[in-house]
Amino acid sequence: MKKTSGKSTRGKRQSNSRSGQPRKRTGQENGENQENDLQKLFVDELADIYNAEQQLTKALPKLAKAAESDVLRQAFEDHLEETTEQLSRLDEVFRALGESPKRKTCKGMQGLIEEGKEVMEEHEGTEAVDAALIACEQKVEHYEIASYGTLCAWAERMGNSEALDLLKENMEEEEATDEKLTQLAESLANERAEQSA
Ligand code: FE
Ligand code: FE
Numbered sequence: 001m002k003k004t005s006g007k008s009t010r011g012k013r014q015s016n017s018r019s020g021q022p023r024k025r026t027g028q029e030n031g032e033n034q035e036n037d038l039q040k041l042f043v044d045e046l047a048d049i050y051n052a053e054q055q056l057t058k059a060l061p062k063l064a065k066a067a068e069s070d071v072l073r074q075a076f077e078d079h080l081e082e083t084t085e086q087l088s089r090l091d092e093v094f095r096a097l098g099e100s101p102k103r104k105t106c107k108g109m110q111g112l113i114e115e116g117k118e119v120m121e122e123h124e125g126t127e128a129v130d131a132a133l134i135a136c137e138q139k140v141e142h143y144e145i146a147s148y149g150t151l152c153a154w155a156e157r158m159g160n161s162e163a164l165d166l167l168k169e170n171m172e173e174e175e176a177t178d179e180k181l182t183q184l185a186e187s188l189a190n191e192r193a194e195q196s197a
Contacts, residue, residue, distance in 0.1 A: 039097075042154045047102040049147045050090045052109035056083050056140065059113045063137060066120050068130045068192075072184055075177075076137070082173050089166040096162040112140050127196035130189035134181045141178040145171060 035043075060083060064076035094101050116136035123132040148171035155164040 038154060038158060042151065042158065043097065043099055043102065044104070045147065045151055045154070046090065046093060046097075046099075047104040048106045048108075049144065049151065050087070050094075050101050051104050052106035052144065052147070053083055053087050053090065055106065055109045055113060056080075057087070059116070062120075063116070063133050066124065066129065067133055068127075069184075069188060072130050072133065072189065075180055075184060076133075079137075079173075079177050082177070086170045086173065089170055093163045093166050096160060096166070108143055109140070112136070112143060116140075126193075128193035131185060131193040134185045134189055138178055138181050141174050141181070144174045145178065148174060 057080065060076050060080040064073045064080070067073040067076060091101065116133075116139075119132050119136055120129075123129050148167055151167045152164055152171060155161075155167055
């Protein structure tokens, strides 16, 4: 294992309770059924991305409908199918943890979708519409990649390989979608938007 410096800052960073009392430790040392703070955080983040994916199953058909080119429409439709599959994987992750999906609204995704709506309205019917749609969806993909990246790191830390494998699959689909959208922007949408004058 790599050693960084002699003095560890770990204890300092973690003693964030005002009373100076050590934080309550649950989990392994207190029995299997009690969750530690990382597990709680994990379940919260999982609920957040679950809701984000749910919001996307409603937004992606709208993006597909607004797309000018057939390839872009197809890309949105394909990703809608993947998104449904991603939700089933998230169900499995909840099961792997012995939890049920908690209700939570992902405000980040709400904001991205809201902004996407505005952009769509502003550029509807123009040659730039596909470039605009791609820009919106890539922000969404990056948000998802960030969430899955975090969840994968936590699943690994928690030693939950079942959850890790499922989350990795979702993350890889988001990355592939992001790359596909870059290709479509560069091969088609950006040029079309530029040549409209
Ligand atoms: Fe997704
Ligand atoms: Fe996605």
